[in-house]
Amino acid sequence: MxxxxxxxxxxxxxxxxxxxxxxxxxxxxxxxPFARRRALSSTPARQADxxxxxxxxxxxxxxxxxxxxxxxxxxxxxxxxxxxxxxxxxxxxxxxxxxxxxxxxxxxxxxxxxxxxxxxYVVKPKKDSFWNEEEKDTDLITDEIGEDDFEEDDMLSIGHAKLDEHRDAREYARIAVWEMPLLSRFAKDFVPPTAEEPLRFRYTTYMGEFHPADRKVVVEFSPKDVPELSEAQQLKLMKLAGPRYNPEKGLIKMSSDRFEHQAQNKRYLGDLVQKMITAAKDPTDMFEDVPLDTRHHDFKVRPQFPKEWRITEERQKELQEIRRKALVLDEAKRKSGALIDGKEVIKNYLESMPAHREPEPSMVRRGGPAKGRLGKGKW
Structure with missing residues (x-):
């Protein structure tokens, strides 16, 4: 069979x-077979499948x-x-x-x-093995590749970040070459402000980036540039401005960032300046008994170059004549041998010195042995 x-x-x-x-x-x-629990064991007991x-x-x-x-x-x-x-x-x-x-x-x-x-059967790694990797936390995975393992078929995240920087640079270069020249059609000639425009506004921008300070607007103006105010009204406007008045420059400076947009802050500053001008025109009280307070400003003393030290044409001609007379006098002394040459004097002195010179005297300490750091001996 x-x-x-x-x-x-x-x-x-x-x-x-x-x-x-x-x-x-x-x-x-x-x-x-299931391994029975032992009384004394250095390894933990495992449960049967x-x-x-x-x-x-x-x-x-x-x-x-x-x-x-x-x-x-x-x-x-x-x-x-x-x-x-x-x-x-x-x-x-x-x-x-x-x-x-x-x-x-x-x-x-x-x-x-x-x-x-x-x-x-699919062999699963043991959790207590030495080479077993821990489970991945999907909440902390931020790689562009995803949860899959890196299979050596793509660049790392650092390489992709460098490529993104290169793409951004190429994009800006493309805009500078092809799109920015088209902005020349919107260019306008600079027209200086007239006497009817005494206010100067200053804005802050971060090139499209969001920042809490980009809504701030600053306005500056001089009371003397307001044509509709007299000298007494200008002085009253300076007193109303208080610490916002700069006595050195003669400017009133104010800023606002209480609103969300720049246009709102600009509108607020314009209305505030208009209210101050209206209050300065009020003849009811001109604040004649109130002095202009400038204690808020720190005056900086800038030394000025004396006018007497400035070089004029007459002073320049005078200095040239003094130099010419000094050169003529030196030439006359040289011909007569009365002119002293410093290099020649030093050379003759060194040659006249003996070859062997006596040693210079040195200081000798007298007394007992030194005690402490410097000792108590006499010199």
Whole structure:
């Protein structure tokens, strides 16, 4: 009967490809015995798998029985007559085999299935292993690649950031070359402000970026530039301005950032200046008994260059004449030999000195040994 079993094995190998069965649970024969808890142990006890000891599913049992496998193959379409005839003969031989040989053959298939079960199952890393990585926190993932691992098919985030900077630079360069020259059609000639426009506004911008200080507006004007005010009214306006008046420059400076937009702050400052001018025109009280207070301003003394020291044309001609007379006097002394040459005097002095000079006297300490840092001896 060994020949019948051998022919059956050859037929199953040549006529079909065994189906790949992926059971959900482990079969009973591959179960691991549960390790009992020990009284003294240096390693923690592990709980047995919940599928250990479970019975094998029905499809695995059919895989152990060759007769069921051959019947499934005969139901398939696309088999040739020779293959069907071979499978039929194999099924007949399997039916004629004794039960002992069938049981031995099923045990052999069960052993092969158990030895290859590790290939069919997905091996999960152990949480207590040394090389196991921790689970990724999806809330902290900020990479552009996403949650997938880096597969060496793309640049890192630093490279993408450099590319973004390069794109921004190219975009601004493109705007400067192609779009900014078109702004020349909107250019207007500068027209200086007239006497009817004494107010000067100053704005702050951060080139499109949001900033709390970009809504601030500053206005400056001189009371003397307001044509509709007299000298007494101008003095009253200076007194109304208080610490906002600069006595050195003669300007009144005010600012506002209480509103959200620059136009609103400008409108507020314009109305405030108009109210101050209206109050200065009020002849009811001209504040004649109130002196102009300038204690808020720190006067800085700037030294001026004396006018007497300035070089005029007459002073320049006088200095040139003095220099010319000094040169003529030196030339006369040189010809007569009365002019003293400093370099020549130093050279003659060094040559007249002896080759060996006596050593200079040095200070000698008198008294006992030194005590402390400097000692108590006499010099």
């Amino acid at each position: 060994a020949s019948a079993a051998n022919s059956l094995r050859i037929c199953l190998r040549t006529c079909r490809q065994l189906p790949t069965v992926r059971p959900v649970v482990r079969p009973a024969f591959a179960a691991r 919940e599928n250990d000891g479970a019975e094998a599913p029905e499809e695995v049992k059919r895989y152990y029985n060759p007769a069921e496998v051959i019947k499934d193959l005969l139901r398939e379409e696309g088999l040739t007559e020779q293959q069907r005839e071979t499978l039929t003969q194999t099924l007949t031989q399997w039916g004629q085999m004794p039960e002992e040989d069938k049981k031995r053959f099923e045990d052999m298939r069960r052993e092969v299935h158990a030895s290859t079960s590790q290939i069919r």
